[in-house]
Structures are given as C-alpha cells and as structure tokens.
Amino acid sequence: MAAIPSHFRQWFDQQDWKILPHQKAMAERYRQGLSTLLTAPTGTGKTLAGFIGSLIDIDARRPKGLHTLYISPLKALNYDIERNVVALVKALNLPVTLESRTGDTSAYRRKRQRAKPPHILLTTPESLMLLLSYPDAAEMFGSIEAVIIDEIHQVAASKRGDLIALALAQLEAYRPGYRRIGLSATVAEPDLFSMWLGPTGAPVPHLDSPGGKPPKVHILKTMEAIPYGGFMAKYAVPEIMAEIVKAKTTIVFVNTRAQAELLFQLLWEANDEALAIAIYHASLTRELRAKTQAMMAEGKLRAVVATAAIELGIDWGNVDVVIQVGAPKGVSRLLQRIGRSNHQVDVPSKAFLVPANQFEVLECEAAISAIAARHLDGDEPLPGAQDVVIQFIMNAACSAPITPHGLHDIVARSWSYHHLKYEQFEELFQFVIDGGYALRAYDRWHRLVKRDGAWVPSTPQMIQRHRQNIGVIIEAGKLKVRKIHGRGGRYLGEIEEQFGQSLSPGDTFYFGGEVLAFERIQDMTLHARASTAKEPRIPTYSGGQMPLSTFLADGVRGLLQDEDALNGLPKLVRNWLMLQARFSQLPDRKSLLVESFPRGMLFATVLYTFEGRRANQTLGMLFSRRMERLGLHPLSFTVTDYGLAITSVKAVTGESIYELLRADILSDELEEWLSESPMLKRSFRRVATIAGLVEQNHNSARKTLKQVTFSTDLIYDVLRKYDPGHVLLALTRADAERELLDLDRLTDMILNFQSHIEFRALPRPSPMSLPVILDVRTERLPGGGLEALLAQGDVETQAERMMAEVEHGLMA
C-alpha cells in the first residue's frame, strides 16, 4: 500500500505541487509507528511532512478524542500552522478537527477543548503543562498517537526544552509508545537532538532532507564608511533603502528591539516614495503584530524591520531579499534568517549583511566563509535544569496524587533527566512540600500534604497559584505603554520596567515607530504622549541581546591571522587594523593582548580574549574582583564576544597585570565572587521564580500584595547567611554555570596565557578597543569601587554642608 492515499496525491497534483521525498518518507514512518527527527532547511515543506501521517490516519480511522499534539515555542507559529493545516483540511474535505491553545485562548474555548478535545491540538510548552495539571489529563491524553515538536533546534537547549522533555515523559505514562516527531532546521549535532527526543535517551531515527542551493550572501556595499563603534548601521540607510526599492518584499533583520525602533525611524526618514514599511518586534501588542503579519501575507508591505520575534517558521509570502543589519552572531541563526527569502527549493536565497561597526565586518566575513564551507554552529541540548523539575512536581501533584518514587521513574526516563538520581530528586520533592529549610523550627505551612500515602496540594489556592505561574521564561519586569490622546488613549505594547523607571517627565524615546514623551508610570503602565521632537532625548531601550556563537568568535580570530583574508577586507577595515597594528598591536594566538589607557577621570583596561561572551563575562567577574583586592577600584565592565573592557578608578600597570591574571584567580576569587555577584542573584531570581518561591503573576485579588513584594536579592542574601546548604542555592549555582559561565574555556585561556601577556599602556584608546568600549552593554559591579566613588563625592557634599552651616550661623 502506498504511504500517501490517492485523494491526497490528487490534491497535490491539482495544486501543481510535488510530494517531496521526505514528506512521503514521513507518511511511511508514521504508518510503521516510528518516531523521527526530521531535519530540513526552512521552506521545504517540513511542517506538512510532520502532519501528513496524522492527517492520513485520522482520515482513515476517524478516531475519537485527541490524536495529535503539536508543540511549538511560539504562539505566532501556532496561528500560522493552524491557518495552513486548516486550509489543507478544508481543501481535502478531511474529517479532521484542529484547534490551537495558547495563553491567549478564551476561557470558554479552553473549557470546551478539555471536555471535547479536537483531533489535533496546537499548543505551546506552557499551555501543555497547564493541561497536564488538570485532573482529567490522563483521560485527555490517553489516546494520543503522535506528538510533533517544531523548531527543536530552538527549544531543546533551553529550560523550555526541559519543560517539553518533562511533558513528553508524563505523556509517555499516559500513552506509552506514542510517536515523537521532531522538526528542526539543519543542526550540527543531530544525534544529540535524536537522543533528546527519544523516550528513553536512545536516539530516535533521524531523517535528513538535503537542502537546496547554498544562499548568496554579501556584505552590502555602502558609500559612507563603516563606523568604529556603535550598533546602528545608520551609515548604510541609503543603500538599505535602495535595496528595498529594488525588491518586491524585503525583511530587514536586526538583533535587538532597540535597533528595530531606530532603524525603522531612519528608514522612514529616507523613505521618499512612502513605501509601505512596517516594524515587528515582541514588545508591540499582539494586535499590531497580527496586523503586520496579515499585511505581509497579503503582499501589502514592501519591507518589514524585524527582530528574532518573527524568525521562526512563519510563512511571510514572497520575500525576495533578506538584509541582516548588525552582526549575524551565529551561522545557523543567519541561515535561518536568510531562509526567509525565496521559498522555492531550487533557487538560491539572496541576502545582504550590514555590519554596524568594524569589528562586525570581521564577524560578517567569518560567517560568509562558514556558510560557503557549510559549517554550522548552534546550541546543543544540555542535561535538564532541576528548577524545572520542581515546577513539574507541583504540576503533577495538581493533576493527581503523586509519590516521589513514582514521579522519579517518569522523570528519569528522559534523556534530559537521566542524570537525576533519586536522592537529588527527593530533595527537590521536599522543597515542593515545605520549602526544605534546615533551620526552620515550625512547620505550619505545607504546599503538599500526604493523603492515603500520596502527596496532594494542601489547598485549592496552591493549585491556583501554581497554574498562574507555569512557565520558565523569566521576563524582566514589563510596563504597558499607553499613548494618551486627550482623555483617551491606546496601548502600544510593553517596555522593560528598568527602562521606564529611568525616565523623567518630558523625556522622549522611540516606541512602536513613534517618538513619545514620557508622562508618568501608574499601575504598571507607562503613560506617554506623541512628541513633536524629531530625535528622542533618551535614545532607546536595549532589549533582547544576542550572544555570539563561540564558533564565530573563533572564526574572527582566525581571520586576523590570515594575511590573505585580511587583504580581502574592505579598505577601511584594513586601514583600521593597520592603525591598530601601528598604535598598539593586533591580537594573535600566541599571547593575550591587554591594553590600558585613561578615560576621563577613570581608566580602562581592555583584554582581547576572543573567548566568547560568556567566558568574558566570567573573566570580568574574577578579574575585577582581584582588581578590588589590589585597590584599583573597578567600577563596571563591558563584555563583547571578542574582549572585555573594565573601568576602574586606578590604572592597571605592566606589573599588576600578572598579579591580576594569575591562575589562582580561578580558585580564590571564584567562590567568593560568585556568591556575591549580581549574576548569581539574577540566576537566583530565575531559579526562585521557576521553583515557585516567588511569582511573576498575581491574580487581581493578590494585587494588593504588590507593595509587600520585594526583590529576590534580599531573599538570596538571607538564605545564604542562614541556610547555605539549601537546595535552591545549589540550583542557582548550576543555573549560573549553565547560563553564564564558561569555566572550562576560561581555565584553558588563563593557563595558556598567564605568562604570555602583551601589555600596552597607551595614552588613549586604541583603534581596536573602540567597538569594545563603545558597547552600551555594561555590567555594574557591587561594592568597593562605587562605594569609593560615593564616599569621594561625599567629601564635597560634606564640605558644602559645613560651608552652608557657617553661613547660617548654625555652628554657634
């Protein structure tokens, strides 16, 4: 029997579509009951390949109840898939019901979905977890035949991936042996993803669909020179505009929301023909985003300036050019973005790169070489994080009574949690029960209580509270942005609370493509009016930074040592590097270049490590700690993927640098520094939120408690003081190592270079230091330096006060 029934084939023929080999293979594998990891480039009918087996099976057997579950990381992707698959179902007149369920689904519909589930349910990891927390979960999921996980390469290496892994393990208990279908863009290590996907850690079969032609990628040629620092690529606006004019539809990708807002403004100023150009990023309201998407799909837009928020699988119609503004930061990510143009398999995609500064030219060149050589980077799945297990334990208890042994059996079957021993699991379980505090003398409060030998939530409020806080994405505090017109107004989207707090009345800033003037913050809403100012006074907020893949950082270092490659660079970049060579020196692989120079009243020290952002961040912590000990009073540091710049009150010298980079920095400073660092506090905040110690969401009844909430930093300090062995502190450490540190790399670097340091004391910043010190992302340091500055400033204020007192005769 053919894998694809004749009426399906007929329909494909009518559309003039070919059934692709991997689609056929997926239908066949479904029939055999096999799980599969399908890797295929964007735009090659991957989604249909994922669904086709289920559609054929439902059509043939007309089953009752939930048949196929589709999980994607993005709500937007769910809507898109729903539209496409529904269109297919209608065209073929299939007896298939399909619905999506996300955080935005109405309460009525959610209730109905549980009572009478559709054949195919499209959902997010968080919404799935919520469904699994209801008492009827076993019944609802007892009949599933397949679970499709889309964009595996994007989620597997994150805590959301861990959430999915746990959900899959739970589903296995309800319906053993269901098919697991993973869809992914091409990845460097498919074996790891295959193991991640499998029910027992054994890899599922992998099906690789070869891609089409390699894309054509070039650096966009511009009239104006590429600047030394900055991240806006303002210089390239005329050429970007020219490409938009030439093409039918263009996506201009940027890396941050800040860049999106600014570039959007700049393009509109240059948009003499008033072409339809839109903006798309995650801070805008759902309505605005949906509108932009619809217009794009209908072909009404000529260009859209967008962040990663749209980069996953969404079908944008006929995009013919992709322009990446700012460094690509990763080869796989760049390919994914480039893949948005031209969905025809046999025509190469076309893309331009626009480096924002000279360092980024090097990065763009490295990326182009890697694409030509088909080298891919990307995050690999990691062993699962345990704070997610804490959340899962509570989730399971909300659904049905649980025992530690029973639940551990389920959890430890997955690849992600193979490593989790029962003893560790028991500790997590104890935390869910009562917080697990060693010194607490009373035990009046329990989240779980034991009934008939199994654990259940102690009160209905505990269940409600848990359900409101499912999820592992810890958002920075957000404020709604409301634009006021007269007495009315409308919501434009959300903005980082920290940015909002930094504004004073009258300050102007970009948002949603407009210049707004800040008025006030009230009830977690930022009120602002339209402003006539052309340039905002506060440039913009910085959201969504992207780390550079270490792979690409190394490519850049290689480039610097490759004379042929250097000669092939644009003249200005070459000049810049030559100037650096004359003024200081070029970084090389034999030694570690360190430069020191004055910056106003202060001093800057730049280390060119090329070890990637995370390792540099860690080095920054340790290095500044040692500076503190030597009395140099570090104030803050800036980290890029290439280097680290530290500002201090006193200068680093040719002697002290050896003291600062001695290998014992990794033992002495590490523990001490880690425990106090703001980074560990950030990790604690994530862990404490995921574990349910503090909550992100209050329901309206709890709003009044808002004034009694406080920062997790305070909890962290107290916990460390009185219960240093507490499970959450161990998880915090693990989280920091997973998310922030790159200790192995750093250790190698310090051991290699501790006696090979090229130290340059310079009268002013070197050419190469400019992109590093001009980077806006700085890490503040606690303690000494700022206190020294604060006290220093205070001498003056004290003198002023005493003078004032003399004047007022108070001294008498």
Added chain:
Amino acid sequence: MASWLEVAFAGHYVVLDAELGLYWAEKETLAVSDLHLEKSTFLAQFGSAIPAYDSHDTLVRLERLIARYQPKVLILLGDTFHDKAAWARLEDRTRKQLLELCGSVEHCCFVEGNHDVGVTVDPSLCFADDYVVDNVLFSHEPAVSDLPQVIGHFHPKLRTSLHGHRLSGKCFAMNERLLIMPAFGSFTGGLELTHAAFTDLAKGDPLKPYLVYGKTVAAVPLIRPLAPPAGRGLG
C-alpha cells in the same frame, strides 16, 4: 564597619548610619523603622516557600546597632510587625531575642504603624501613637503637627548614577521639617524617591536623599529634576 554621616535636622545633629538606623547622640536615642517582622511567614500563607529567616536576621542587625551606639532609648518607628498575627508566629527563640533586645535599653518605644494596628504582643512592650524627643515628633506616618517630624512608612529608595554608573539602594530623605527613615526589615522593598508621594510630602521643600549602598551612606543628588524644565520642546 559601616559608615555613618552626621547631618543637621531641625537644629540638632543626628547620625544616619549605613545600617539603616538614626542615632541622636545628645539624647542617646536610636530609631529604626519598618522592621516588618514575620513578613516571610505572612507571605507563606499564600503559598510562597520564602525562607523564614528574616525576623531573626532583622533582629541580629538591630542588636548590632544597639551594641554600637549603646542607646538609652530605642524607638521602633512603626510597622515593627508585618501583620496582626506576626507576634504569634514568631519562633520562640526570635521572640526571646526581641524581648531581650528591648530589655537592653532603658526605654523601648513601639510607635504604632498601619501594619501594627491591633497586633497582640507581650504586655511588657510599650506601644504609643507617637513619641516626642526635644520637640521632634517621631511618628510612623506624617502627623498633623507643627513639630519637625521623623517618620517611616514610605520605605524610600533611590536609583542614581555616579560618573555614568548606576546604583540603587534604600535611602534616608530629609528636608528642613521632615526626615523619612528607610525600612529596616530584611525583606522590605521600597518606593522610589521620585514617586509622587514624596513630592507631596516635601511640600515644596525638596527632600534631600542620603543613599545607603553596601556599607556606605552618603548624600547624593537626585538623578534628575522631578518636573520637566519649562519650555522644553518649543525651542
């Protein structure tokens, strides 16, 4: 040792300590405000597994201040207890710690705050609506009075910047007639000094912040003026 700063308030010298206390040497009086004891266990009732070491930690820090200044009078300037049942929830050893601490000074006065209303405590503890020392009124919330006032209640904190480096922390805030204490409790959050509530309190005489950061306390300028400069956007 934490730093301290001597300031003149209402014609008297008082010390602002980086450990969040105010010491009036001439009157041998130490004041702290907003301890919010047992806030953690209050929140725990709502399902938070917040560690319940805050009361103990708060009292340890208060003991340290008392040991340092050896005051005769201790003023707890309101909201000492987070809620009505806080006293009952105190662990025995913490309750004992608090009673000993009160017994270590000649006079210990609990000024009543909005959180303390109706709290049942040991009869030996003395509660009052407010407390006057040499014509300075110590009250939890601002009172209708002609006297200069030291108050708590508002938990002032401040974000500012030094040479482009941001920092934030709890703060004292002071003008000619009013001194607002930072919250002392280990689990107390704060209200930004730029908030409209403080503008109202200042009554036209701007509150000068004394920022506590780490173990340092210092006068700092407000990061930016509260009102937009006149005429902006026109020229």
